[in-house]
Amino acid sequence: MRYSIQEVAAKTGLSSYTLRYYDKAGLLPFVARNAAGYRIFTDGDLVLLHTIMCLKNTGMAISDIRRYIDDVMAGPTSIEDRKALLTAHRAKVLAKQQALTENLREVDYKLGLYAAPDAVAQVQGELAAARADKAANGLADPYPVV
Amino acid sequence: MRYSIQEVAAKTGLSSYTLRYYDKAGLLPFVARNAAGYRIFTDGDLVLLHTIMCLKNTGMAISDIRRYIDDVMAGPTSIEDRKALLTAHRAKVLAKQQALTENLREVDYKLGLYAAPDAVAQVQGELAAARADKAANGLADPYPVV
DNA sequence: ATAAACCTTAGAGTGTGCTCTAAGGCAAGA
DNA sequence: TCTTGCCTTAGAGCACACTCTAAGGTTTAT
The missing domain is CATH 4.10.270 (Myosin, subunit A)
Structure with missing residues (x-):
C-alpha cells in the first residue's frame, strides 16, 4: 500500500507539519516521492516511523533519532x-x-x-x-x- | 537558618538564574528579602521549593505549579x-x-x-x-x- | 577607600520541537 | 477551463524553560 502524507498523519496522530519537519530533520530519508515531488509512504516506512515515534516517546532527541536512522540506512555495518x-x-x-x-x-x-x-x-x-x-x-x- | 540564592542553588542543583526565573514566574512568593532587596531563603522555603521541584520533575508546567503555589499561599480554603x-x-x-x-x-x-x-x-x-x-x-x- | 565578590533588575538570546504562512505546482470533478 | 483541494518549499513564528548580559547597588576584606 501507498499512503499520502495526510493518510500517514491520520494513522500516526502526528500532524503533516510534524512529518515534514521530521523529513527536513533527516528522519525520513527512506520516503519516496512521485514525479510531482509528493511523498509516498509505504507500509515498511510506517514500521520505521513507528520506531521513530517509539524513540521520541521515550524522550530521545531528534538529533539522536537521526543518528539511529542513519544507522538503519547504512545497514548491518552500523x-x-x-x-x-x-x-x-x-x-x-x-x-x-x-x-x-x-x-x-x-x-x-x-x-x-x-x-x-x-x-x-x-x-x-x-x-x-x-x-x-x-x-x-x-x-x-x-x-x-x- | 537563612540561605542566599547561591546557597540554595548549591543545595538544590538549580542555577541561580533558574531560581530567579521561578521567582519571576510567581513560584516563590514566600521568599523574603533583606533591606537591599537580596532574597533570603529559610528551611521552610526549601521544603516548598522541594515540592516545586517534585512537581517539575514529574513534568508539571510552570503555570500549573504556580497555581499550586497560589493555593498553598491561600491556606486551607484551597x-x-x-x-x-x-x-x-x-x-x-x-x-x-x-x-x-x-x-x-x-x-x-x-x-x-x-x-x-x-x-x-x-x-x-x-x-x-x-x-x-x-x-x-x-x-x-x-x-x-x- | 577601594577592589572583589556578591546581589538586583529588565530584557535579550538560546535550544528544542513543533506550527503555521506564503507562494506556487499538481490533480480531479463540474 | 475553472474551481477546489491536495501537495511542495522556504522560512517565519510560537511556546516553553531556561540562560545569560548589562547596568548598577551592596557587602566584605584589606
Missing part, C-alpha cells in the same frame, strides 16, 4: 553504533522512570494529606509551621491573613 | 483545588509512566535483536524486506548499496 545508542538511551529511560516513580510518591503523599478527614487541620499546621519558621528568622510573614 | 490539580497531574504521570514502559519494551526488543549472535543476518533480513516493500510499490530503493 549494528555496534545502534547498540551503543540504544543502550545509552535505555539507561536514561530507566533513570527517568525511577525518578518519576519517586517524585510521584511525594505527590501521592500530598494527595493523601488533602484527602484525609483532618486535611484542614493538617494544612493549618503546615501554615503555622511556615509562619513560625519565618518568625524564627526575623522575617515578615508572607502568608495572607485568613 | 484544599479542593489542590486536590483537583494533583489528581489530574497524577493521572497524567501514570499515563506517561505506562507509555514509557511500553515504548521501552520495544527498545529492549531492538537491543535484543542487535545483541543476538545472528544480528547481522537479522538486520540484513530487515533491509531485504524494506527493499522488497519498495519494489512491490514500484518505488526506487532508497537504501545505499553495501
Whole structure:
C-alpha cells in the first residue's frame, strides 16, 4: 500500500507539519516521492516511523533519532553504533522512570494529606509551621491573613 | 537558618538564574528579602521549593505549579483545588509512566535483536524486506548499496 | 577607600520541537 | 477551463524553560 502524507498523519496522530519537519530533520530519508515531488509512504516506512515515534516517546532527541536512522540506512555495518545508542538511551529511560516513580510518591503523599478527614487541620499546621519558621528568622510573614 | 540564592542553588542543583526565573514566574512568593532587596531563603522555603521541584520533575508546567503555589499561599480554603490539580497531574504521570514502559519494551526488543549472535543476518533480513516493500510499490530503493 | 565578590533588575538570546504562512505546482470533478 | 483541494518549499513564528548580559547597588576584606 501507498499512503499520502495526510493518510500517514491520520494513522500516526502526528500532524503533516510534524512529518515534514521530521523529513527536513533527516528522519525520513527512506520516503519516496512521485514525479510531482509528493511523498509516498509505504507500509515498511510506517514500521520505521513507528520506531521513530517509539524513540521520541521515550524522550530521545531528534538529533539522536537521526543518528539511529542513519544507522538503519547504512545497514548491518552500523549494528555496534545502534547498540551503543540504544543502550545509552535505555539507561536514561530507566533513570527517568525511577525518578518519576519517586517524585510521584511525594505527590501521592500530598494527595493523601488533602484527602484525609483532618486535611484542614493538617494544612493549618503546615501554615503555622511556615509562619513560625519565618518568625524564627526575623522575617515578615508572607502568608495572607485568613 | 537563612540561605542566599547561591546557597540554595548549591543545595538544590538549580542555577541561580533558574531560581530567579521561578521567582519571576510567581513560584516563590514566600521568599523574603533583606533591606537591599537580596532574597533570603529559610528551611521552610526549601521544603516548598522541594515540592516545586517534585512537581517539575514529574513534568508539571510552570503555570500549573504556580497555581499550586497560589493555593498553598491561600491556606486551607484551597484544599479542593489542590486536590483537583494533583489528581489530574497524577493521572497524567501514570499515563506517561505506562507509555514509557511500553515504548521501552520495544527498545529492549531492538537491543535484543542487535545483541543476538545472528544480528547481522537479522538486520540484513530487515533491509531485504524494506527493499522488497519498495519494489512491490514500484518505488526506487532508497537504501545505499553495501 | 577601594577592589572583589556578591546581589538586583529588565530584557535579550538560546535550544528544542513543533506550527503555521506564503507562494506556487499538481490533480480531479463540474 | 475553472474551481477546489491536495501537495511542495522556504522560512517565519510560537511556546516553553531556561540562560545569560548589562547596568548598577551592596557587602566584605584589606
